[in-house]
Amino acid sequence: MTQKQLSVVKKLLTFIHPYKKYIIFIFISALLSVSFSLITPILIGNAIDYVIEPGRVDYKSILQILLYLAVSIAISSVFQWFMSYNSTKLTSLTISDLRSETFKKLNFVPLKFIDTNSHGNLINCVVNDIDQISDGLLQGFTQLFSGVVTILGTLIFMINVNFKIALIVVLLTPLSFFVASFISKRTYHKMREQAQIRGELSGYIEEILGNEKTVKAFGYEKKAILNFEEINQRLYDCGSKAQFYSSLTNPCTRFVNGVVYACVGIFGAINAVNGNLSIGQLSCFLSYANQYTKPFNEISGVFTELQSAVASASRIFSIIESESEISDEGLLSDIQSQGEIKIDHVNFSYVPDIPLIEDFNLQVQKGQRVAIVGPTGCGKTTFINLLMRFYDVNSGKIMIDNTDIRSMKRSTLRKQFGMVLQESWLFNGTIFENIAYGKSDATMDEVIEASKAAHSHSFIKRLPDGYDTIISEDGNISQGQKQLLCIARIMLTKPPVLILDEATSNIDTRTEIKIQKAFLELMNGRTSFIVAHRLSTIKESDIILVMDKGKIIEQGSHEELLEQNGFYSNLYNSQFAVS
Incomplete structure (x- = not known):
């Protein structure tokens, strides 16, 4: 990892730190799950050795081994589930805190930050980028812990079985690291570029959909589609390269693992022929060699998600660390x-x-x-x-x-101050909640009085549920009615300015004359x-x-x-x- 990537990971760890108990549970679960799974090859190897020759099979000992094998697999599965549960819990809590912190930050940045950044891009960060971090964490923690424990565990068992063959496996291992490192450097840059273009695309979609009437009024549909396709094509090109680099990881490491497995098989067979290794031990060693290399495949397979998660995290932290008011x-x-x-x-x-x-x-x-x-x-x-x-x-x-x-x-x-803007703003909620936005403890009588002053009471009464009618930002009422509700909101708060x-x-025009009269009453004695x-x-x-x-x-x-x-x-x- 580069220095910048490590810096992002350290920042991410500060959000994980409060839930470190789950990391302990994950580690213990991984240790026990892998330990019991590593007993399996030994039991199978011993069972093979009880098949002495045609007609001479120690069924009693094999049945006893099968019983041990069933218990070992069952215990390993239970701890595997417990590890996945804690990993999911850790990820959910961490992502919840990260999303809350990001949204909280957006409420305290200067207005200049909101004005100078694409709203769609910010939405993409809070939703998609944090989801990408979630995917990376969920896969990363589960497979990282189990992978590391599996590698160390199988190495210890292999050394106990045959030190020389184990040494061959260890010497060939750096090839996997070299391949993964070579590919990951190229993957990270493409993943980061992909996240940026994805944000640009989200911003453009939000812009077009939010102004669809204007787009249609000026016949801009074809141009909008062309612009979309241009951004989408860049996303496709970047995404294809990112996926190409990331897809190289698994087959390349599998090739290296295949070489390791072949070497173990050849040297193991030579030792078995020379009488230094039983057939059961050779079978056990081949299983360990396969188990030893498997985590490298899993870790390299999830490396793409981790790279993408780090790239997304860097975008999230650029918001969290932006200058506050x-x-x-x-x-x-x-x-x-x-x-x-x-x-x-x-x-x-x-x-x-x-x-x-x-x-x-x-x-x-x-x-x-x-x-x-x-x-x-x-x-x-x-x-x-x-x-x-x-x-x-x-x-x-x-x-x-x-x-x-x-x-x-x-x-x-x-x-x-009480402010009524040209662009009215309502949120998804009841009419009562929208009018009482500036005075949370307002009573229904106060809201009705403000609505009458704003000449909005008559149309509210005609709605299906009156003041309990749910409206959205784009709503089920006209633009003029929205503005009347915004005016009623100010009528309710009665600020000095x-x-x-x-x-x-x-x-x-007719309603405006009435509103102007209402404003004259409201402005009486107030600076306006x-x-x-x-x-x-x-x-x-x-x-x-x-x-x-x-x-x-x-x-x-x-x-x-x-x-x-x-x-x-x-x-x-x-x-x-x-x-």
Whole structure:
């Protein structure tokens, strides 16, 4: 193994360590199972020696040996089962911890990590790569322990039977190691490349299936198939080479084992002819030679799984060891904001060399409604990301009630905000559970009240099971209805600060008017940030921020900005221009 592979194995062992008792059980079971199985050739050899010549057979002694043989096989089988049971238990517990740790990590990585990695690839890691590790561990531990014990046990028995023939077997053994080592180096690299391409393929499938309507709307099916086939072909080519290298292992080691067996047979026969070895002992020795070489075949056969498991483990540990969000341990947690927000000389960029928000300054009083408008890419959503600390500012400060948000725990900060996004999100569960997502102790009466405020109660009542109706992410309700449920979710929590990012974009005009009224009631006394493209929806805002290229270029009320006859005025009047 390379240094990198050994490093991955060591990390994997840290997850196995808590369950080391199962390793002890596996080792003891392997030792006893193999020990009793190794008695079998001796008993068979003795039975052969009791067949002295035609007409002279010691049946009594043979029957006694057959009894011992039955007991030996039975005990060996019981411990073989016990070894497999403990190996399965060890693997299941280890994989469960590894999967939990990976998923836990994904919940604590910075949002940048999720944004810059293919979601399908991450899903592939959590599901397929961990399954690959499971297969490698399950086969590896069972066959590794039994194989090592078998090799050592048969070697000891062979030395006791005939030291010289045993020495021949030992001298020829390194050939198997050399063959396995030569092939495994090439197998590992191909297995790792195969895992990466498999992740790429999963990401592409997730992307296409998640946007199937768009694919069909633009007639992209043939192009999608061609792209899929290109990735699939690369996976096929890589997989074929990986399987070719791995498939060489077993026949090559079998060839070496055949050479060993032939040498044992020839030298054993010579010794038997010279009277140094009985026929029963020769039979016993040939059985041991076969048993000695068999573990090399099994271990080399499982080597492909181990190589693939190590390659998959390296991908998993790249997630687990990725940079986490800066710890907020010890930061402020007991804060109830009044909604006063100050942004002081903030600078931020996603890419270091490409500035986005520069020298951003803003003062928002409690209860003010602030609308943010501007062309696409001007920094509106980025501003929201900074407010919520999905990303941290490069320099400057964002303060709530004169408290720097970086001195607050993220969970505490985010409780001060209620956010409704343009893209609604619901999970697989009941409507009640989805609305109560931000307030787990909410009562049914509270949920119904929030739903009425969001004008979603009427359509919920018409569903088969009302608030107990189970919906999924892609769901059995319309996009507009989904958004109403997301709005009801915020109506329920009643946070001191609201963020509405195109919150009514998927709702019909009549319902939107009702929702706007509900929002006006909800926003009463609360600080609100409204991101909108339809300028008619923000005319009542106290402050309208006009952003362009990450900067506030205009600021004021709707009437004040129109009087300035600047960027906002042109943007607003363009709605009524006749093309």
